[in-house]
Amino acid sequence: MRPHRAHSPGLTGVLPLRESRHLLEVLRAKVGDRFTVFDVDREALAEVVELGPPVRYRILEERRPEREVGVEVALYPALLKGDKLAEVVRAATELGATRIQPLVTRHSVPKEMGEGKLKRLQAIAVEAAKQSGRLRVPEVLPPIPLNALPKVEQGMVAHVGARSLVREVLDLGKSLALAVGPEGGFAEEEVELLQEKGFTPVFLGQRILRAETAAIALLALCTAGEGR
Numbered sequence: 001m002r003p004h005r006a007h008s009p010g011l012t013g014v015l016p017l018r019e020s021r022h023l024l025e026v027l028r029a030k031v032g033d034r035f036t037v038f039d040v041d042r043e044a045l046a047e048v049v050e051l052g053p054p055v056r057y058r059i060l061e062e063r064r065p066e067r068e069v070g071v072e073v074a075l076y077p078a079l080l081k082g083d084k085l086a087e088v089v090r091a092a093t094e095l096g097a098t099r100i101q102p103l104v105t106r107h108s109v110p111k112e113m114g115e116g117k118l119k120r121l122q123a124i125a126v127e128a129a130k131q132s133g134r135l136r137v138p139e140v141l142p143p144i145p146l147n148a149l150p151k152v153e154q155g156m157v158a159h160v161g162a163r164s165l166v167r168e169v170l171d172l173g174k175s176l177a178l179a180v181g182p183e184g185g186f187a188e189e190e191v192e193l194l195q196e197k198g199f200t201p202v203f204l205g206q207r208i209l210r211a212e213t214a215a216i217a218l219l220a221l222c223t224a225g226e227g228r
């Protein structure tokens with residue numbers, strides 16, 4: 001079987017049905033095949049002992065690789081049209097976000113998110129965690145209104161009119177909260193409210209980025225750009 005990482009909550013020795021079907025139908029697993037199982041903060045080398053479904057496995061060896069940024073990284077992207085948040089959740093998971101919670105803002109076109117869409121975004125986070133070798137799947141939470149955001153230890157808001165650059169304000173010794181506006185941008189009062197909550201406006205270059213690109217660029221500067 002080719003190398004594979006399967007999400008197995010609790011590393012119980014039994015794979016969830018979706019993972020079992022992937023192993024059996026796509027990877028053609030056989031008894032004795034080895035693969036990796038992972039959960040929130042655990043990872044282990046495992047061996048298939050029964051095909052089922054569900055696939056049953058035994059753990060051969062536990063490992064603890066370090067793939068996290070080292071501080072909590074919350075991303076607060078504004079609600080976006082269509083399926084754009086799927087791209088944001090996928091990339092944000094790869095880039096080390098620990099929490100992703102959409103914001104309802106003045107200029108967001110959608111003002112809410114259905115249960116089905118939230119579940120799909122959560123499934124995308126699981127897939128992206130697997131693909132990027134992370135043990136921790138970021139929480140993907142239902143949207144909140146911008147004014148319900150808590151005060152943060154260290155925050156940045158991507159804003160076209162900002163003067164500060166990420167590298168001038170970033171401190172990776174502190175937890176991080178990142179906010180990005182919707183297609184129509186943040187209203188000035190919203191940027192002021194975010195500043196009161198501890199978010200510094202930051203500039204992401206001379207071009208106007210799509211909201212999805214801006215979220216990914218901001219996060220990449222804070223994690224990948226710092227080797228974290």
Ligand code: SAM
Pocket residue numbers: 157158159160161179180181182183184185186202203204205206207208209210211214215
């Ligand atoms: N006309 C809108 C404005 O001036 O805010 C453009 C919105 S842009 C398409 C969507 C979001 O991406 C913005 O609210 C901001 O958070 C972020 N963004 C896009 N380009 C940016 C840049 N060059 N610097 C900082 N933030 C940017």
